[in-house]
Amino acid sequence: MHRFLVILLLLGFVAAASGVGTGCRQSTRQDLEDDEVGPESSGPYSADLLEVTDSIADQMEKQKISKRFIAKYGDAPIIAVIRPQNDTRFPEVSQIFQEDLLVELMDRYTRDEMRFSQRDSDVQEAVAAEKEEKEAGERTDRTGRRTKLGADYFLKAKFSTLSMTDGEYEDDTILYTFELIDTETDELIFKGGHKIRRVSEKSAVYR
Amino acid sequence: MNKTSLKSGLLLLAALLVFAGCSSVYDARAALNKGGWQQIVSDTRDMNAFPERDQTLVLNYRAHAKMAMGYYDSSREDFLRAWNIMNHGKGGGVSSAYFFSERQKWWMGDPYERAFNSWYLGMLYFEDNNREDAMACFRNSIFVDTGDLEKGEYAADWLPPFLMRVRCYLDRGDKDGAKMLLDEINRLPKEPANFDPQCPWLNLESQVESNTVMMIELGQGPYFTAGGHHGSVRQINQGEYSESMAEVFVDGQSLGQAYKIGDTFYQAITRGGRVMDDILKGKAIAKTAGIATGAAAMHVGRVLMTSGGGKGTKTAGAITLGVGAAVLLASLLMNAEADTRGDVLLPGETHLMMANLPPGKHEVEVRYYDGQGRELQNLRQTGIPLTVPEKGDASLLVRSNPQYQVPASDDWRAMDPYANLKQ
Numbered sequence: 001m002h003r004f005l006v007i008l009l010l011l012g013f014v015a016a017a018s019g020v021g022t023g024c025r026q027s028t029r030q031d032l033e034d035d036e037v038g039p040e041s042s043g044p045y046s047a048d049l050l051e052v053t054d055s056i057a058d059q060m061e062k063q064k065i066s067k068r069f070i071a072k073y074g075d076a077p078i079i080a081v082i083r084p085q086n087d088t089r090f091p092e093v094s095q096i097f098q099e100d101l102l103v104e105l106m107d108r109y110t111r112d113e114m115r116f117s118q119r120d121s122d123v124q125e126a127v128a129a130e131k132e133e134k135e136a137g138e139r140t141d142r143t144g145r146r147t148k149l150g151a152d153y154f155l156k157a158k159f160s161t162l163s164m165t166d167g168e169y170e171d172d173t174i175l176y177t178f179e180l181i182d183t184e185t186d187e188l189i190f191k192g193g194h195k196i197r198r199v200s201e202k203s204a205v206y207r
Numbered sequence: 208m209n210k211t212s213l214k215s216g217l218l219l220l221a222a223l224l225v226f227a228g229c230s231s232v233y234d235a236r237a238a239l240n241k242g243g244w245q246q247i248v249s250d251t252r253d254m255n256a257f258p259e260r261d262q263t264l265v266l267n268y269r270a271h272a273k274m275a276m277g278y279y280d281s282s283r284e285d286f287l288r289a290w291n292i293m294n295h296g297k298g299g300g301v302s303s304a305y306f307f308s309e310r311q312k313w314w315m316g317d318p319y320e321r322a323f324n325s326w327y328l329g330m331l332y333f334e335d336n337n338r339e340d341a342m343a344c345f346r347n348s349i350f351v352d353t354g355d356l357e358k359g360e361y362a363a364d365w366l367p368p369f370l371m372r373v374r375c376y377l378d379r380g381d382k383d384g385a386k387m388l389l390d391e392i393n394r395l396p397k398e399p400a401n402f403d404p405q406c407p408w409l410n411l412e413s414q415v416e417s418n419t420v421m422m423i424e425l426g427q428g429p430y431f432t433a434g435g436h437h438g439s440v441r442q443i444n445q446g447e448y449s450e451s452m453a454e455v456f457v458d459g460q461s462l463g464q465a466y467k468i469g470d471t472f473y474q475a476i477t478r479g480g481r482v483m484d485d486i487l488k489g490k491a492i493a494k495t496a497g498i499a500t501g502a503a504a505m506h507v508g509r510v511l512m513t514s515g516g517g518k519g520t521k522t523a524g525a526i527t528l529g530v531g532a533a534v535l536l537a538s539l540l541m542n543a544e545a546d547t548r549g550d551v552l553l554p555g556e557t558h559l560m561m562a563n564l565p566p567g568k569h570e571v572e573v574r575y576y577d578g579q580g581r582e583l584q585n586l587r588q589t590g591i592p593l594t595v596p597e598k599g600d601a602s603l604l605v606r607s608n609p610q611y612q613v614p615a616s617d618d619w620r621a622m623d624p625y626a627n628l629k630q
Contacts, residue, residue, distance in 0.1 A: 083339065084339060085379065086339040087342070088343055089343055089346040089350050090343050091328065091332065092340060094339050094343075095339075163350050165353070
C-alpha cells in the first residue's frame with residue numbers, strides 16, 4: 001500500500017510538472033507566469049496614439065495658423081490630408097495616427113476656423129464621377145460649388161524609426177512628425193514632432 | 208519493492224512522458240500532399256483546436272494557404288495577426304522549455320521565418336496598393352534578419368524585401384532612397400548560393416525602367432530534424448525539388464529567365480548561433496550524467512539493502528535507492544530534444560522577373576526547368592492574370608509547386624475562404 005502511494009505520488013508529480021492536468025489543447029492565457037505575455041499582444045504602439053495626437057494638436061494650436069490665415073485672407077484655411085509616409089518597421093501605424101490627428105483637429109476647430117479636404121483616392125474618384133454627372137445635368141448641384149476644394153495647405157504625416165537590436169533587446173525610437181505645407185509656395189508652415197522610445201526584451205530562448 | 212511493480216511503474220511513467228510531451232504538431236506538409244492548399248485552409252479553421260504554443264505556426268500556415276488560393280484579404284489578416292505575435296509578443300512556455308521539451312515554448316519562428324512572415328504581409332499590402340504598410344513590412348523583414356551589427360554579427364542578406372522596398376521608394380518618387388538600398392545590396396558578398404549576382408535589376412536605371420515585378424517561388428524550403436546526443440542538435444535539412452529556374456512569358460512573348468534573389472536554405476543555415484542550442488546541449492549533458500548517476504545510486508542502494516547488513520545499512524540502502532530513483536526520474540523527465548517545429552510551407556528559392564509592360568490586362572505563363580535545362584512540363588502555369596496600372600507597379604507572386612492561384616477579381620481577393628464550407 002505504501003509503495004503504491006509512493007508510485008502514485010511520483011506519477012502525480014510527473015503529471016503536474018508536465019502539464020497533463022491543463023491539457024495540451026487548453027489555453028494557457030490565464031494565470032500567466034511573469035515571463036509570459038499573451039500571444040496576441042497588440043504591441044506597445046496603440047498606447048502612444050493619444051500621447052502623439054495631443055502633443056501634435058497642441059503644437060499646432062500654439063502656432064495660431066488658423067487665426068493668422070483668417071486675419072490675412074478673411075476665410076478659413078483649407079487643409080488637405082495627403083498620404084502619410086511610413087518609414088518605421090511597423091505596419092498599420094501611419095493610417096491610424098493620421099486619422100486620429102484629423103479627428104482631434106476637427107474636434108478642436110470649427111468649420112469657420114479650419115476646413116479639410118478629403119483626398120483619399122477612392123473619395124476623389126467618387127467625387128469626380130459625381131461632378132461629371134452634375135455637369136452633364138444628370139444630377140443637381142449647388143450654384144457656385146462646381147469645383148472641388150483647392151487646398152491652402154497639405155497636412156502630411158511622416159513616421160520614421162531608428163531600430164536596433166543586440167539579440168536580447170529590440171530598441172525602437174519612433175519619430176512621429178506632421179507637417180503643414182503651403183500648396184502655393186511649398187513653404188513648410190509647421191512641423192510638429194513627437195518622439196517615443198520603446199525597448200522590448202526578447203526572451204533568451206528565442207533566437 | 209518487487210520487480211513487477213517497479214517495471215509497471217516505469218512503463219506507466221514512460222507512457223505518461225509520451226503523453227505529457229504532446230509532441231504532435233500539425234503536419235502541414237502531409238495535409239498539403241493530401242488535399243492541397245484547401246486542406247490546410249479547412250484543417251486550420253478553428254485555431255483553438257491547436258495547442259496555444261503552436262498557434263502562431265498554424266496561423267502562418269493558414270495565412271499562406273489562403274494566400275495560395277487567392278484569398279488575399281483574409282490571408283493578410285492572418286499574416287498580420289501572426290506578425291503581431293512574432294514581433295510584439297515575448298513568447299511563452301519558456302520556463303517549461305528549460306526542463307521539459309523545447310516544444311513547450313510558443314513557436315515564434317527563426318529569423319528567416321519571421322522575415323518571410325513580414326515579406327508575405329508586405330507583398331499582400333503591396334498588391335492591395337497600400338505601399339506605406341508594405342514598406343514597413345519589408346523594412347521589418349530586413350530588421351529581423353539582422354544581428355547586432357556593433358558586434359560584427361550578421362547583416363540582412365535576403366534580397367526580396369530589399370528589392371520590394373526599392374519599388375516602394377520609387378513609388379514615392381524617392382530615387383535617393385531607392386539608390387541607397389541598391390547600394391546596400393551591391394555591398395553584399397556576391398554569393399551564388401544566396402542570390403544570382405548576374406541579376407540585371409540590381410541597379411537604379413533598370414529599376415526605374417520597370418513597372419512590373421514578379422516574384423516566382425521554387426521548390427520546398429528547409430525542414431528540421433533532431434539529431435545528435437539525445438536529439439539535442441537541431442538539424443536543418445534542405446527541401447528536395449527538381450525546379451532550378453523559371454522562364455516567364457507575357458502574352459505569348461518570352462521575357463527570358465527569372466533570376467534567383469533568395470535561397471531559403473541558405474538563409475536558414477547562415478544565422479548566428481541560437482541561444483537555445485546552448486541550453487539544449489547543457490540539458491543533454493545533464494540528462495546523460497543524471498541517468499548514469501541515478502542508475503548507479505539505485506544499484507548501490509539495492510546492493511546495500513540485500514547485503515544482509517544491519518538495520519542502519521538497510522536504511523542507508525533504501526535512502527540511496529530513493530535518491531537514485533529521484534535523480535533517474537528527473538533525468539528521464541528532462542527532455543533535451545531540439546524543437547523541430549518550423550514553417551514547412553516556405554519555398555526553397557525566390558526568383559525575380561521585372562519588366563516594363565504597357566498598362567492594361569495581360570496573360571502570364573511561367574515554365575519551370577530542372578538543373579539540366581529540361582522543362583518540367585507538369586509544372587507549367589498558364590493564364591495567370593496580370594493588370595498593369597497606368598501609374599505605379601503591377602506585382603505577381605507565383606509558385607512552381609504546389610502552385611498559387613492568382614485572383615482575377617477584387618471579389619475573389621475579398622472572399623471569405625469559409626463562406627462555402629460547412630461548419
